Amino acid sequence: MNTADARSNLDTADARSNLDTADARSNLDTADARSNLGTADARSELDTRVRFCPSPTGIPHVGLVRTALFNWAYARHTGGTFVFRIEDTDAQRDSAESYAAILDALRWLGLDWDEGPEVGGPYEPYRQSQRSQIYRDVLEQLLASGEAYEAYSTAEEVEARHLAAGRNPKLGYDNFDRDLTGEQRAAFRAEGRKPVLRLRMPDADLSWTDLVRGETTFPAGSVPDFALTRGSGDPLYTLVNPVDDALMKITHVLRGEDIMPSTPRQIALYQALIRIGVAEQVPQFAHLPSVLGDGNKKLSKRDPQSNLFLHRDRGFIPEGLLNYLALLGWGIADDHDVFGLDEMVAAFDVVNVNSNPARFDQKKADAINAEHIRLLDEHDFADRLSTFFAAHGHRTGLDDARFAEAAKLVQTRIVVLGDAWELLKFLDDDGFVLDDRAAAKELRPAAVPVLSAALEALEGVGQWATAAIEEALKSALVDGLELKPRKAFGPVRVAVTGSSVSPPLFESLELLGRDRSLDRLRAGRDVAAAAAAEA
Template structure:
C-alpha cells in the first residue's frame, strides 16, 4: 500500500463538537495505524461565519485531545498554507483551468429563473437539480447576459453517467446520473465554494483516504468527478481518494446530535474535567469497538487495532453515563501524582489554590489526592470533594440539601457528641480520630456507622460526598475541625 494520508478539515464556526472530534480521531487513528501522515487544515473561506476565536479553539482542542498532526497550522509542511483563506489564488487558478478545458462553464441564471424551473421539474416528477440550461451557451448569449449586468457563477459540468464507488464503511454505492447535476464551484462574487476547495486541497495534498460524516455522502460523486477532471488538467497526482462515511452520532430521542445540543459541546467536557484519553476512548466506541468484551483501552491500543472496515454504519447513540464511567476507568489508570497535576488547574480555576501553589497547599494536596482519586469520574468531582480543605472558614458553606437530610435534631445531637469526643483528643491522627468517634457514637450511643458518621461528615466537609471521614478530619486539623462541628450546632 502506498503511504496513507488522511486529513481533518473543520470550519472555524462556533464551538468544536463531539462529532467533529470523533471524525478527527478516526482519521488520525487510521493514519497512525498504517504508519501514514495526518493533515490538519482549516476550511475558513466563509468570512461571514468563520472567526479567529473559533480557529484558536480548534487548535487548542486538538492539542488537548493529543491528536498530533504531520502537516498543518503551527507545524507547516510541503503543501501549505493550511488555511483555505490563504489559498484563494490556488482555487482561482484551478477554476480557470477547468473553464479553459471545457470542464466547467459560466452560468447566468437568476435565482428566480432557477426556482421557476425547479418547481416545474418537481411538478413533473423530475429531479429538481440544475438542468444544464446554460451549459452550452454561445459567445453571443453570454455577451447578452453580461450586457444585462448578470454576474455568472461557475458550474462544474458533470459527465452524464452513473457513479459507483466502494465506501470503506458501507460497501458499494451507486448514484444515478439524474441525481448528480451540474453544481456551482465559484459564486458570482468570485468566492470559491466547498465543492471546489475541499477536493482541490485533497488532490494537492495527496490525500489517499477521506474519513468524514455520513451527511457528506451525497457529495461524493461530485468530488470523484472533480478528481477525474483534475487528472486531465494536471492538478494533484491524478489519483482519487478512497472514502469512508462515518455513522451519525445521535442524542436524546435518537435524533442526530447537533451543535446546539448540550452534550455535543466538546469544550464542555474539558470544562467538566474529562480526561482527553477517557473522552477519546468513548468517542471511538461510537461506531467501532476494539473487542466484543472490552470497552476501556489506551490511544496506543486504539491505533494498533484500528481498522476502518470494522466501523458500524448504523447511527451511534451518545450515552453520557457510559462516557463518564469510561472516563472514571481512565482516571484510575493514572498514577496518583498525574491525577494531582491534572487536578491543579481546576482547583486554581475555582479560586481554591494559588498559581503557583504555596508550599502548604502543595503538601495538603499531596496528602489529599490519594484519598479521592479512586472516587472520581471527573476532575471537577475532585474539586468538589476537596473544596472543604482549601476554602477559608469564612467561605465554608454546607450544602442545604445535605444539611436538611443529616443535620436535623438527631443529627445535631450526633455532632455535639462528636465534638465532645474529639475536643480532648491528645493525638490528632486518623487512627486516634477513628477510635474516639467509634467509641462515642457507635459504642456509647449505639448508632450504626452510617447514622453516626453522616452528620459529622456534612458538618466538617459541607457535603455527604467527601474523602474518607477520619482522614479528612486529620487533614483539616484539630482547630478547624472542632470549629466547624461547633458552628454546625
C-alpha cells in the first residue's frame, strides 16, 4: 500500500477547514474558476506543447537528462513549445541547491526552455510550490461535482476489511468511503479524523495508445480510487501533475516507463477535469525505455555513471553527452551514431523511440565524446579546454596564443577534456614530477650519453622552433649516435615531460621553451647518472 493510500488521519496535525461537501462551492462559475486557475489564451490545438518537470532533489541523473532531451527535441522538431516546470511540493526533500543544479545542467547542455522559471510565460507560476491556490480551487470543484469524495478510512481499517473478505490485505484502498452518508462523515469528523480526497475511478477499462508502446489497457476495477490529498489537505503529485499539464495545455507527455502505472489514474483525472471545465483534452503519452547500468539493473542515483556532473567533471562536452543520451532508446540510423543536435531535431519523432531498455555503456559514451571533440573548430576547442583547465585549477603558464598551439597537439588524442591535462601537465613547473615507471625504463645508465648529446645539440639551436629542434635532435641522436628513434627520443621525452606518453616531442619542447627544456634534460641526465652509479 503506498503512502497516499495508507493514511487518511494518521500523523496529521491540521485539516482543511473548508472541505465539507455541504460547504463546498457547488455553484462555482466555471469561467471564473478557470480564470482563477491561471488559464491564459489558448494556443492552437495543433501546437505541440511538451514539458520537463523534475523535482529539485539530489543531483541531475542522466536518465532525467535523457527525458529532458527527448522532450526538447520533440518540441523543436514539431515547432512546438518546451515547458520547464519545477515539482517542488515535497518540502522535506526539495532543496535550493538541487534546483540550482537543474538550471545549471540545462544551461550547460544548451537545452533552452520556452516557458518556465527564469523566463516566465503565459501560465505562470511554473513552480508548484507557488500554485497552492490553484490546486485548492480544483479540489473544491472536484469535490462539489462529485468527481472526488472525502475518505476517512485508516490503513488499518482497509487491511482489516480485506482480511475479513479473504483478500490480500496489501491490495490497497477498497473504495469503502465512496458512498458515506452525511451523518457518517460528520461522525468521523467528530472523532477528529482528517479526510483525504479521493478520485472516483470509472467502472470501465482505461486505455490509451502509447506513442512508444502502442495500445495499453488497464481493466476496469484494477485501479482503486486514489488519494488526491494528504490528510492535511495538501495536494499530492497524483493531483498537481495532471492539473498543471491541463492548465498549461500540454499535448504530449514524454516520460520514463517507471511512471506508466500512474497513467490510468491520470487519465481518469483528466476526464474528470474535462467534465468540470478545467481541462480541454487528455494528452498523448509516450513512456520512454528505462536506462540500465552494469548487470542490466536499472541505473540508480547510487551509480556513478548516473551523475551528470561527474561526466562534466571528467571533461565530457555537451555535444558528446547529448549525442550518447539520444542513443539510449533512439537513433537516426544503425550506421550513424555520431550526430549533432541539429541533426537530431530534424530527425526526431517520439514514435520511433524503442520500447526496450537501453544500457548505459561508458566506453561507447567516451568514444562518441571523443568524436565530438575532434569535430570542434580548433579555436572553439582551445577556448573550451582553457575554461575546463581554469575550472579545475590546472595551470600551464602559456599565453592564449601558445595555449591554442598546445590544444592543437592534444585535440585528436583525448577522449574527454580531462585527458588533456595528463598530456599537458608537464608545462606546469610546480606540478612537474617524473613518472617512476617511465624513469626506471628510460632514464637508465644508457641514457646519459643520449641526454648529453641532446643537450649539446639543443644548446646550439638558434631560433627555438619545432623544425629546428627536430633537425638538431635527429642529427645528433639518430645520425650522430646511430640510434633508432625510439631509443633516441624515449629518454628525452621522459626527461622533458615526465612521462613516456606526451604530445609530439618536438612541439612539446617548443612549448616548454629553451631554458626549461634544457634544465629538465640536465635533471634527467642526473637521474640517469645516479642510476649508473648504483649499477
